[in-house]
Amino acid sequence: MSSLFDQSQTLERAEILVEAATKAGADAADAIAARSASTSVSYREGKMEENEHSENDSIALRVFVDGCKASISTNGTGDNEELSKLAERAVAMAKLSPPDPYARLAASEDLMTSGAIDTLREKLDLVDEFMPDHAFLRQLAQETEEATLAVEGVSKSGGASAGHGIGGMVLVTSHGFTGSYLSSQFSFSTTAIAGEGTSMERDYDYSACIHHKDLKTATAVGLKAGERAVARLNxxxxxxxxxxxxxxxxxxxxxxxxxxxxxxxxxxxxxxxxxxxxxxxxxxxxxxxxxxxxxxxxxxxxxxxxxxxxxxxxxxxxxxxxxxxxxxxxxxxxxxxxxxxxxxxxxxxxxxxxxxxxxxxxxxxxxxxxxxxxxxxxxxxxxxxxxxxxxxxxxxxxxxxxxxxxxxxxxxxxxxxxxxxxxxxxxxxxxxxxxxxxxxxxxxxxxxxxxxxxxx
Incomplete structure (x- = not known):
């Protein structure tokens, strides 16, 4: 999982793709590559219902040829030869596409410099390197559901969930821009059900943020969901x-x-x-x-x-x-x-x-x-x-x-x-x-x- 914080390989693949597109005949091109991972659990009535983890790599190329545009995308696992073939297909598609007078790369003078990007990344503070395991997320969901069920008038739980994700993007253009950033996210939620039979009402609450220390407490979220559901009765x-x-x-x-x-x-x-x-x-x-x-x-x-x-x-x-x-x-x-x-x-x-x-x-x-x-x-x-x-x-x-x-x-x-x-x-x-x-x-x-x- 620690490799998710290293975007060097993703950046290299985007650079290879743009270079290949230019060699294949593109007047201009840009490539965007994304890599992400997420972990989530769902919990209901005292039991774990789902426990998931997923990782995704993708890369997309946009090319311009004589005022015409085409784009193509794939997962991020191909080698250099496959990337070159992808670029060639995109250029071939552009040559068969109708002109698009408005599609273009951003003006060179408007692009950010690498130094400015580095400064902003630090200022924005978008990455929390804490990587919660399933046990942490399960406990968070469990505590939230317990707080919900403790509200007088709540008859059952509609379930609680907790998750974590980290992802980012790399952008490379043929006219000199190279940039990347990452962002993490933590979240958890719960749904409360009040009443019985046809008189049941439900409501929810959640918390989501970039850094896990900024999350609301499980008790606060659980109580709010329960109180909202009970207030809706009759x-x-x-x-x-x-x-x-x-x-x-x-x-x-x-x-x-x-x-x-x-x-x-x-x-x-x-x-x-x-x-x-x-x-x-x-x-x-x-x-x-x-x-x-x-x-x-x-x-x-x-x-x-x-x-x-x-x-x-x-x-x-x-x-x-x-x-x-x-x-x-x-x-x-x-x-x-x-x-x-x-x-x-x-x-x-x-x-x-x-x-x-x-x-x-x-x-x-x-x-x-x-x-x-x-x-x-x-x-x-x-x-x-x-x-x-x-x-x-x-x-x-x-x-x-x-x-x-x-x-x-x-x-x-x-x-x-x-x-x-x-x-x-x-x-x-x-x-x-x-x-x-x-x-x-x-x-x-x-x-x-x-x-x-x-x-x-």
Whole structure:
């Protein structure tokens, strides 16, 4: 397992592949190689259910010939001769492909230097060299389940799991870029079931981070899952109407997902986004900021360079409520006659625009203060279904949560639908002050007033 921390052989293979592509006739090429390993256990009702370990090596090549592009990938176990044949096939494919006027390598002047990458790797602190064994993970899952079952009202466990992974990538281009990085991840979760028969309710909690010492305790996660499940018992129905709605932080992040999908350069280039005409316009209320920071130390979405070798920096997609820019890689930037902002995501041969550590920044009022002004409303804890139209912004999703009465949480409610349009929802969104940075997408509690609710 210690060899996972050594990327020298992976780097060498990527260099061989790019060199072979150039010799075979490619005008330009880049290769991305990834190596990863993961270990996980699942535990339920006092017994181990699964115990898994997997390792993966992969390498992908992208080549350009006379304005045409092709890509090819394989596992990372072939010898030099096989890599050369792979490169030759890719070049042959490119010669038969239609021209792509926008596909390209990143501009040379935008690429990071090896020295800058080394400095950032140390600053970002993305690797914990602690390698947990199955016994460690099993104990973590077991303790979490025991804490869940200790909550009064929990009738059974839906299972607990724990896992560890380490992986990284190497990127080599024909115009001089060579870079690599690694990242570790630890996580565990549990699901609690409360009630009996047709009256059962379930809920969950989890913890995930880069360094194992940053994990929540098993007791805290188990208790939270159990308490959430018990609180959902015997839900009532809500009357159809218009309500002020508070989104719990764990589902408020879904609103960010809809937002970044709408400002993705690929959606803008295809004209399939409801925000396509809103660049520089007021999308959220004044005071709202949405940031994207790939340089957050120990961030789940952090990295020293993007999928094209460009050094990323913190950006604000929304500043004081205004939309400032699209999420771009080199190809979408070229198609939109813009400059990339270093947001190329990559898991294979072809980059695509993507966010990193995405955050809806905290507001000024606490959730309690926001709730205090709601006479009759809803506190959402779960959303169901995918009823969102990215072209029009129309939004309709099944939901459950709690009634708010006179500024206080009241009975649980379920089997209702919330609806609106994301244009209007974003304009009315008010973030609370309870932001916690623990995932790659983070949001505080959010208030959206006057949402349509279809109930009984």
């Amino acid at each position: 839900p009532a129905k809500i009357e159809t109407g218009t309500y002020d709605v508070l989104f719990d932080p764990r589902i408020a992040t879904s609103l960010l997902g809809h937002f970044v999908g709408a400002i993705n350069g690929a959606s803008i280039a295809r004209q399939t986004s409801f925000l396509k005409d809103m660049l520089g316009q007021q999308v959220f209320a004044k005071g709202v900021t949405i940031s994207d920071d790939p340089l957050r130390p120990r961030g789940m979405g952090s990295h020293p360079f993007d999928g094209e070798g460009i050094g990323s920096q913190k950006l604000n997609w929304i500043e004081d409520g205004q939309l400032t820019q699209w999420i771009l890689d080199s190809a979408t930037a070229a198609e939109l006659d813009l400059r990339t902002n270093g947001r190329a995501a990559r898991s294979g041969a072809n980059p695509r625009p993507g966010s990193t550590n995405l955050t809806l920044e905290a507001g000024e009022q606490s959730p309690k203060d926001l709730m205090a002004n709601i006479k009759d409303g809803i506190y959402l804890t779960d959303l169901i279904g995918q009823g969102v139209n990215g072209v029009t912004g129309d939004y309709s999703r099944g939901a459950s949560g709690f009634r708010i009465r006179n500024g206080e949480l009241a009975e649980p409610i379920s089997e209702f639908t919330i609806a609106g349009n994301l244009h209007d929802m974003f304009a009315r969104l008010v973030p609370a002050s309870d932001l916690v940075l623990e995932k790659s997408t983070n949001a505080p509690t959010c208030l959206i007033e006057a949402m349509a609710v279809a109930g009984r």
